[in-house]
Amino acid sequence: MNSLSGYNPAFSSFDSVLPNLSSLLSNGLLLGSSTSAASSTSSAPTDPIQVELSMLGQLMSVLNTFQNSLQQIYAPSIRFGGGTATSSNPAVASVSTSSGAQNASYLLNVSQLAQAQSAASSFSLSDSGTTVVGSGSLTIATGSYAYTSPTSATSFTSTGSVTVNISNGTLSSIASAINGAGAGVVANVVQNSSGNYQLQISQASTGASNNFRITVSDNDGNNTDQNGLSRLAFDQTQAVGSGQNLTQTQAAQNASYTVNGASGSSASNFGIQLGSSVSANLLATGSSNISVNVDFGQLNTNAQSLASAFNTAQGSINGLLGNQVSRRNDPIAAQLPQLLNQQAQNSYNNGSSLLTMLSQIGLTYQSPSQYGLGGTLSLNVTSLQAAYNGDSAGTANLLYTVAQSLNALANSYTSYGNGTLVNETNALQTQLRSRQLVTNTKPTPNTFPYNLQNLLSYPSQNSMLSAQQISALSMYALVYSIGAPYALNALLVGQGLGLSNSSGFSATA
Template sequence: MNSLSGYNSTLSSFDSLLPNLSSLLSGGLLLGSANGASSASSSAPSDPIQVELSTLGQLMSVLNTFQSSLQQIYAPYNRFNNTSASSSNPAVASVSASASAQTSSYLLNISQLAQAQSATTAFSLPDSGSTVVGSGSLTITTGTYAYTSSTSATSFSATGTPTTVSISNGTLSSIASSINGAGAGVVANVIQNSSGNYQLQISQANTGASNNFRITVSDNDGNNTDQSGLSRLAFDQTLAVGSGQNLTQTQAAQNASYTVNGASGSSASNLGIQLGSGVSANLLATGSSNIAVNVDFGMLNSNAQSLVSAFNTAQGSINGLLGNQVKPGNDPIAALLPQLLNQKVQASYNNGSSTLTLLSQLGLLYQSPSQYGLGGTLNLNVSSLQAAYNSDASGSANLIFTAAQALNTLANSYTSYGNGTLVNETNALLARQRTNNLVINTPATPNSFPYNLQNLLSYPSSNSALTAQQIAGIASYALVYSIGAPYALESLLVGQGLGLPASGGFSATA
């Protein structure tokens, strides 16, 4: 077995060797390059994967915007608030429709409006703010009379809490103001009669046959029911006229009476009369009116315009992306999208009992693209839409909603996370790009060495510092070479002027 003795410390460390070799080896000589490292191209070509990823990202953005527009068209607010109601005689009745209203029509006949009970002073005064009526207090109670005639009752049943209003030297105006400020369930007004004099009128705050009122008086003159002083404002229809029933009833409380499509109805109020599901009317006068509830054409037209705009914008953007970067031959998944969208706007849809099944029947007319494979466009003919609306308003609206949903479903098959085709394609390209980058950025393992050390040292010294791989390569190479031919190595190193001592530093024993 061979062994080395007297191994020179100068050769035991490659620190003195490597600085002299670094300029010769930094160009990749240990990798077998005879000419050193070549300079990188000043203008590296674009990564085709990155180009397609960018385009697919733009395509996803286009589809997301498209879907947002479509979802607004068939959103619950639009779908269930797209009806309007009209009255043929708005002086007789006004009408409104809620979200649950269905297309319908009603014939409303009003024979009697609901009224509030009103009573007026039997006396009048030449002024409303200076002549004193009296002093004392008024106790006002709301409730229901059991009538034997329009002005006479056997009893009064209170439904409200009695309210007492103090009056001191009250004039008509001050008494009205005090009553209204008390919140007693009645309304007081000073009115001027045909002769120019003034009277006080008191009315129930609510209409309806069961909404009446009673006023009892505590008069400072000591008589609470006579025709003098404050007692002139007493009003109790269970008492005699002029003796406790001192106000004169000018309007009796009554309910509204009407028929809806021949069916009789009655209401204590003239407001919010239910004609059908989600349809109500306010009664304004006696008479007749035809009430129609239908899809609002303005909203239908707006939805149709929105569908056309969303489709044309999306297809225009897709055409630009596919025509410029994603070639049909390279990306058949993306290239198929505009053709599928073209098919959707020309498709026939199930529309319940309606005969309207094609968008073209609504005036949404498809125009083919100038080049096969690109996206087409839609144009709206408003006259055709109006004609379709006039023949089947509900069917027209439902077809717009159905088509918008179908287009959104198609777009979602490309954009949905987890199973969207564009999402999956993007993920696959990203994985491929990561693999490529890993290969490119992983340094090559040195596996080629110069033929001998003389060859190693013969290169010009014009390169930069060594890499870690080159340093490791030199160490291994020199070690093996020195073991195999120690004297030749020393002589060679000395001959190259590397500053090693001329005396031998090696000895070998067998």
């Protein structure tokens, strides 16, 4: 039988210990302090999944920047917008290109320029600013005649008209009034070979269908005779000298031309389309050979941009692979620089051109110092110029093809839905969320340790105990003390509950 010596009646009840125990339990001190927990967290090693996610994010950022640069190189506005066009006979035609122009040659033959209808007064005056022509109003209409001859028509179809009031008009004041009315015609006072002055009126637009008609309301009462303001009447459906009083000096006509043998006609001499995004302004009759070529300056800029974008991307990838991820652990990322290396050295389909590799146009690949890392590209402008001189279209097209191919490779890593880096990132994030969910899930609070030692060793995050639970634990400790007071004494002393070895406990078997 067990016997107890030195038994202190104060411990026959657990009341003297309960307040201290209850306080410690409610503060979580028996289950680990918040200070020690924080210290443990701060000293814990970095989460490898978080490291990997950070690296993948940086890698995708590098590839996105790389793609933006590549897309600028082969963008249609740049790819087809940098061509230059030359005319062998600039007196006949000037030429220009716009986005979409490609290398081509055109033979342009101009047989007739577009003209604007023009007519002049049949009378002339020795001065333009003092002699009065007449008073009344001019109604100027624009439209088209149905001609039966160059100066006679059966009808006129108007597209708009303006009435201009004239009071004691001289040639100069009449010209100013017409020009200020915005009637679709242009009036000028011209000096003829005899030194006298005439009024000339021309359609503002060229083209066979762009005609004009002038009807007069003359203050002298006769609107079609050769006196007063009616001398300025011009209606080609009327008889010459009786309503058609201005003399036509130039008939309206379209431009006529051929481009590589194909006939063309235009109401204007400007913006004549020779081919895709290539246009000419016709200046005179005659022939001219038009050549369109890739602009070397733009090509050189694109080649330098490709080398710079490639080198920047590879340098960034090398840094990420060497510093933050093991090739062993991330074969997907580790494969990328090697694939980029291959693309820079590949042979590409370039139509009928013999230029199929970057090295043929001055972009030379240099291997990395360490196997598995990304290499670099360097540009030799002299070699690029030589390739351009021999085949400008092939040189440009190879450069654009490689840029597109590199972009497609980068896109296979970064595109949403099927990009390998995107899928890897999503998988790691799912794994991280699952692990965090397990870690942060609290155990059911109504389960109790089978003894006080387990209670004292519980982690701090499980210390949320209700008053009822604390009371229950106190009762458990009370019962435990009756059966094993010596064990309880040692346990409480070891946990710093304010009890010492001189508290009166001693036990003998």
